[in-house]
Amino acid sequence: MNNKLTVIAASLLVAFCAPVFADQAEDIAQLKEQVRELQTKLGGTNLKFNADYRVTSDSIEYKMADGTTAKNSALLSNRLEIGMGYQPFDNLIFHGLLSYNKAFGETGINSDPRNPGMGNFDWVTNENLDDNSLKVKEVYMLYLGDNFLGSDLDWSGSLGRRPSTDGFLANNRNGYDQPKSPLGHSINVEFDGLSLAVKLDKLTGISGMDAKLCAGRGLSATATPRFSSTGADYSDTGAMDNIDMIGLIFTPYNNGQYDIKAQYYYSNNLIDMGYDNTGTPTGFEQLGDLQNLTLSMQVNGVGEFINDFLDDTVLFASVSASQTLPDGGMTAGGNYGMLGSQDNETGYSYWVGATVPAFFEGDRFGLEFNHGSKYWRSFTYGEDTLIGSKIAARGDAYEAYYNIPIIGESLYFQLRYTYINYDYSGSNGFFGNSGAPMTMAEANAMGMGGMVAESAQDIRAMIRYNY
Template sequence: MKQRFLGSIVAAALITTTAVADDALMQRFDKMEKEMNALKAELNTLKGEKEAAAKQSGTNTADVSKDLDDIKDQISNLNKKTNGNNVKFGVDFRTSVDNLQYTMADGSKQSNAAFLSNRLWLNMNYVATKNLSFTGQLAYNKAFGDRSKSPDGALSSYDGFDWISSESAYNDTMRVRSAYFFYQDDEFLGTDIPWTISIGRRPSTEGHLINLRDDDKASSPLAHTVNVEFDGASAKFGMENLIGLNGSYFKLCAGRGMSNAEPRFNSAPYAHSGDLETNDIDMVGIIVVPYDDKQYSTGFQYTHANNLIDMLNQNPASGMTTVGALDTATAFAMVNGVGNDWGEFLDNTILFASVAMSKTDPYANKTMLGSPDSKTGRSYWIGAQFPSFISEEGKWGVEFNRGTKYWRPITYGEDTLIGSKIATRGNAYELYFTEPLVKDILTFQLRYTYIDYKFSGSNGFFGTTTGMPMSMSDAVNAGYGGQIVDKAQDIRAYIRYKF
C-alpha cells in the first residue's frame, strides 16, 4: 500500500515539474492540489479502517498510524516543494538538416548540401502568486562540430549580434534568450479591465502568423514587421468587458535594441559614449486586437524605431553609424476553422492574410536604403494551414510573401537559414508538413522555402551600405554579381522533442 501511494506521489511530481508558466501551468497546479487532497482523504479513511482492523486482530494500532502518518508527511512535503516554490523546467530540443542552394546575380552557384544543427530551448517558469510569475529561457543553437568560419572580427562577427544571438546556428554557448517577470490582475485602477505588465528580455519572435509554420504558440507581436530578440517592457489591457467585442485588447510595447555606453573600466563607466556615430536604439509600438473569438480574429500593429544603423562602409571592422528612424504598420485577419460544422477538414483549416508597410526617415546628411529621402515599402502575406491526411494531429501549410523595392521590416530573428522570407524584396514561397511521431512530444517537419529576389538588401541593415536595393542587372554592372543573391532555397527536415 505504501508503494502505491508513493507511486502516485511521483506521478504527480512528474506532471508538475515539466509544466510551463501559463494557463496550462495553473491548471496542472490545481489538478495536482486536488489529487493531493484526494490522497490525504483516502489516507484518513484508510487509517481509520486499518486501526479498526488492528483492534479486532490485536495488532498495535500505533504502528499502523505511524506508517500512514509518514506517507501523509511525504505528501505534504512534496506539495510544498511543487506548488510554486521551485522553478519548473521544460525542454524543447530540435535537430535539423538544411539543404541550402543559392543562385547569385551573375549566375554563379553556392550551396551547402547538408547543414546540420542542434537547437535547445530550456524553459524556466516560476509562479510565485496568483498574480506574479517569472518566465525565462536559455537557448543553445549551433552547427554540428566547430564552424570553420566562426566569428573572427569580420562580417561573421554579426552572427552574435544581440538581435539574433539565439536564432543563429552559432557555437555551444548557452545564452539567455528571455527572462522577465509577468504581473496580471483582473482590474486596472478599480475598473473592469484585466491587465498585465512584463519587464525584462522578452524576444519578439514566434509572433502571430509565423508561429503556424514554426509549430509554436503565438507570442504577441505581429510577425509581418517585427521578429527579433529585444529587451524591454509591455503592458496589455483587455477591452472585452468595456466595448463588448470578444477577445479585444490593446498592448503597449517599448524596448531598446542598442545601448550607447562606455566600457566598464573607462573613466566614466557606462556613460554615453563619445562615439557620435551611434546612439541608443529605442522602439515603441502598439498592438490592437479589435476582435478574437478564437475562430475569427484580426489585429493591427504600429512601431517606431529611432537611431537605426548601418555599416560605415564595406569593411565591417570600421563599425556602425546611425542613419535614421523607421515606422512600420501591419494588419492581419485570420480564420481558424472555415464555417461551422462544414466537415472535419474545413473545421481544422486556417486561412490568413496580412498587409504591411514601412517608411524610412533619414536623419540630416544621412541616407536610408540608398536615398536621402523618405521611402515607403509595402508587403503582403497570405497563407493556409490544413489538417494532415496522415494523422489527426498533423498539419501542412502553404504561404506566399511579396515585398516591394523599399520594403524593410525588422525580422532578423526569423527561423529561416537563407534569410527572412518576410523581408524579401521580391517573392517568397513556402510549403511545410508537420507530423507527430510520439503524441505531441516528438514531431517531424519537412519544409521548403524558395525566395526569388527582385532587389538586393532584403536582409541588410537600414542605410546604404547593406540596405540599398539594387536590381540583379544593376548589381552585376556594379561588380557585385557574385555577392548578391538572386534566388535562394532551403529544404529543411527536423525532429523536435518538446516536454
Template sequence: MRTPLLLSLATTALLTTSIHAESMYDKFQALELEMNSLKKEVAQLKAQKSVPMSIDSEKDASENDTEENPQSDEMEYKEAIIDLQESVSEINKATSGSHLKFGIDYRFSLDNLSYTMADKSEANNDAFMVNRLWINMDWSATENLSFVGQLAYSKAFGQRTYNDQIGYNFENFDWVANENPYDDSLRVRSAYFFYINDTFLGAEIPWTFSIGRRPSTNGHLVNLRDDDKAASPMGHTINVEFDGLSSKFSFDNWVDGMYIKLCAGRGMSNAAHKFTSTPYATEKVTNPSIDLLGFIFVPYSNGQYSLSTQYYYANNLIDQRFTSLGVPTQNFDTVGGLHSVTGNFVMNGIGSGISDFLDDTTLFISGAMSQTNPDAGQNMLGGQNSESKVGYSTWVGIQTPSLLTDDGRWGFEYNQGSAYWRGITYGEDTNIGSKLATRGQAYEAYFTEYLIEDILSFQIRYTYIDYEYSGSNGFFGNTTGASMKIADITDPTMAANVVDKAQDIRFYIRYKY
C-alpha cells in the same frame, strides 16, 4: 464506504507516492492529486446524506446504523485529508521553497541550402546540421505575479570553419544571438516577470504588465509554421530578441477579444565601458541608443475570426560601416528611424460546420508598410538626399489537416515585398535569410507531424526566395540595405556578392516536454 477501506486508501496513497515518486516535487504532485480525490469523495458522501430517503430506506438505514455510520466515515475522510496536507507541508519544507518549473525543447535540424548569385554562380551546403536547445522556466509566485525565462543553445555540428572576427560576422549580435547556430554558449533568451489583474484603477478592465528580456521572436502567424505558441508581436514586421516592457489592456467585456498592448524597448544602449573614467555614461562619439515604441490593437477576435493591427517607430537605426576601400568593419553608422504598420485577418476555421476539414483549417492574410525617416545628411535603403522611402509587403497562408494522419498539418505560404520594403525580422527561423524581409517573392510549403502525442514531432519544409532587389537582409542604410534591381547589376564583383535566388529544404525532429 467503510472505514477500513478509507484507511487503506489513504495508506496506499502515501506508500505508492513514496515508492514511485522520483523527486520531492513528484511527491508533492502525487499527494496533491490524492488529496483532491479524497475531497471529491467527501463531497459525494455529503450529497448522498442530503438526498431524502423513503420510509423503507430509512428503515434499512436504521437497521444498518450499527454496521456503517456515515458521520464516522466523514470524520475519517477529513482526518485522512489532514494527514495528506501535513505530508505536503513537510515536502514543501524539504524542498526549501524551490518551485521553479522547467521544460525542455530540443530540436535537431538538417538543412540543404543553395544560392544562385546575380552573376549566375552558385553556393550551397548539402547538409547543414544544427542542435538547438531551449530550457524553459516559469513559476507563479502568487495568483497575480509570475516569472518566465528561457535559456537557449544553438550550434552547428562540430567546429565551424568560417569563423572570421571582422566584417560580416554579426551572428552574436544581440537581436539574433540565440537564433543563429553560432557557438556552444548557453545564453538567456528571455527573462521577465509578468503581472496580471482583473481590474484596473477600480474598473473591470483586465490588464497585464511585464518587463525584462521579452519574447519578441516567433510572433503571430509566423508561429504557425514554426509550431510554437505565438509571442506578442506580429511576425510580419518584428522578429528579433528585445529588452523592454509591455502592458496589455483587455476590453473583451464589451467587444469579443478586443485589446490594446503598449510596447517599448531598447535595441542598443549607448554606455561607456566599466573601466573608463566615467563608467556607463553616454558617449557622444559613438552610436546613440536605439529605442522602439509601438502598440498592438486587436479590435475583434471571437476565436474563429480575428482582426489585428500593429504600429511601431524605431529611432537611431544603423548600417554597417565600410572603409574607403570598401572593406567591411564591425562599426556602425546611425542613419535614421523607421515607421511600420501591419494589419492581418485570420480565420481559424472556414465557414461553420461545412466539413471537419474546413473547420480545422486556418487561413490568413497580412499586409504591412514601412517608411524611412533619415537623419540629416544620411540616406536609407538606397535613397538619396535624405529622402524618405516607402515599402510594402503582403503575406498569405493556409494551414490544413493532413488527411493522411490524425494530427499532421500541411502549410502553404506566399509573400512579396516592394523595392524599399523593410521589416525587423532578422531573428526569423529561416537559414537562407528572412523570407518576410524579401524584396521580391517567397514561396513556402511544410508538413508537420506528431509522432508521440505533442512531445515528439518532425517537420519537412521547403522555402524558395526569388529576389527582385538587393539588400533584403541588410541593415537600414545605403551600404548593406541599399535597394538595387538585381537584373540591372552589371559590375562583376557586385554581381558575385548579390543573391538572386535562394532555396532551403529542411527536416527536423523535435522533443518538447
C-alpha cells in the same frame, strides 16, 4: 509527522473549516495563506522546467545575379531551448528561456573565427548558429492585475527580455507552437523591454478586444568600457544614441475562430556600417528612424461545421507598410540616408497562407506566399530561415511544409521547402547602404553580380522533441 503529511493535514483542516466559518471569509483566507507558507518552507515552491530540442538538416543553395551559385548540401544543426517558470501567486509569474543553437561539430575552419559577422548581434543571438554555450533568450516577470485605473478591466504588465520571436502568423510553420507577442510580419527579433496590456472586451462587449503597449531598447548608448583609464566606467561618450522602439498591438476582435490584430511601431536612431574614403569600415553609424503599420488576420476553421476538413483548416493573411525617416547624415565615405536614399521611402509587403489536415491524425500541410516591394524593410532578422528572412524578401517567397506527429505533439517530424526570388538586393541588410535596393541588372553593371543573390532555396528536414 513527516513533511508531506503535515501539508496534507493542513490542507484538510482548511477544507473542513470552510463550511464552519462560511461567514468568516477572512479567517479562511488566513488559513489558506498559512498552508501556502508551509508548502514554501517545505520546498514546495520551485521552478518548473520544459525542454525543446530539435535536430535539422538543411540543403541550401543561392543563385547569384551573375549566374554563379553558392550552396551547402548538408548543413546539420541542433538547437536546445530550456524553459523555466514559476507562479508563486495567482497574479505573479516568472518566465525564462535558455537557448543553445549550433551546427554539428566545429565551425569557422574556412573563415576568420575572430570575425563572426553579425551572427552574435543581440537581436538574433539565439536564432543563428553559434558555439555550444547556453544564452538567455527570454527572461521576464509578468504581473496580472484587475481593476485597471479603477475600472473592472483586467490588465497585465511585463518587464525584461520579452518573447518577441515567432509571433502571430509566424508560428504556423512551426507545427504546434502558440504565437508569441508581436506580429510576425514586421517584428521577429529578440528584444529587451516592457509591455502593458489591457483587456477591453468587458468595456466594449466585443469578443477578445484588447490593446498592448510595448517599448524596448535595441542598443544602449553606453560606450566606455569597464575599468577604463579615465575611471568613467559605462559612461556615455556621445558617439551613438540609444535605439528605442515603441509600439501598440491592438486586437479589435477575436472569438477564437476569427482573430484580427493590428500593430504600429516607431523605432529611432537605426544603424548601418559606415566606411571611409578608402572603403575601410569605420563602425556603425546612425542614419534615422523607421515606422511600420501591420494588419493581420487568421481564420481558425472555415464556416460552421461544414465538414471535418474545413473545420480544421487555418487561413491567414497580412499586409504591412514600412517608412524610413532619414536624418540627412552622411558618412566620410559617402554613404548617406536610409536604404540608399535621403528621402522618406515607403515599402509594403503582403503575406497569405493556409494550413490543412493531411493524411493521418494530427498531421498538417501548409503553404505560404509573401511579396515585398523595393523599399520594404521589416524587423525580422531573427526569423528561423537559414537563407535569410523570407518575410523580409523584396520579391516573392514561396514556402511549403509538412508536420507529422510521431508521439503526440511531443515528438514530430517536419519537411519544409522555402524558395525566395529577389527583385532587389538588400532584403536582409540593415538600414543604410547595406539595405539599398538594386535590381540584378544594376548589380551586374556595377560588377557586384557575384555578391548579390538573385534567388535562394532551403530544403529542411527536422525532428523535434518538445515537452
